[in-house]
Structure formats: structure tokens, C-alpha cells
Amino acid sequence: MDRQSQIESITAELEKGVKEVFTSDGYQTYLRTMAHFHTYSINNSILIWMQRPDATLVAGFQAWKTQFNRKCAERRKSNQDYRSYPPEENVSGDH
Secondary structure: OOHHHHHHHHHHHHHHHHHHHHHOHHHHHHHHHHHHOOOOOHHHHHHHHHHOOOOOOOOOHHHHHHOOOOEOOOOOOOOOOOOOEOOOOOOOOOO
16 A cells, blocks of 8 residues: 555545544534523533533522522532532432
8 A cells, every 4th residue: 555545534534533423422412511601701601511411500609509499419529410409408418
């Protein structure tokens, strides 16, 4: 195989790989997340996508507490779980 045919073969493989990436379900989900959270930084958008690809709304700890009157589970790490708990429930960190 001469150099030109090697280059053509590598280029064809790259084009095929790039096409697969851009048509995959994962990439489509990523684009939907980026569209929902376009005002967030790229890093935060990627974190949201990685942790909850179907997320449509996010809020910080203080917003959950003050605006939505919700509590987080005790000793729960941030961005690990998007479930919220009604304020009247006695919530422990164990599930």
C-alpha cells in the first residue's frame, strides 16, 4: 500500500468516526443539554449532562432551600442526586 492510499484510508476512517459521533444518541443528548443550559459555563453544562442527561432544570442549594422550600438529604454530596425531599419529611442520608 503506497502512502497516498494509506492517507485516503485513514481519512475515510476518520470521516466515518466523526460521522458516528455526530449522529449518535449520546451526542444528540449532549446537544439537548447544551441547549437547555446555554447560559451555564461549558464545564457546568458537561457536569449536568454527565450526571443527569435528561435534566431540564437545575438549581443551587440555596434556591432549593429558599425558593422551593426543599431539603437535601443530610451528608449528601452535591450533584450526586437530583431528587428533592419535602420539608416535612425526616430525611436521613441513608437509602
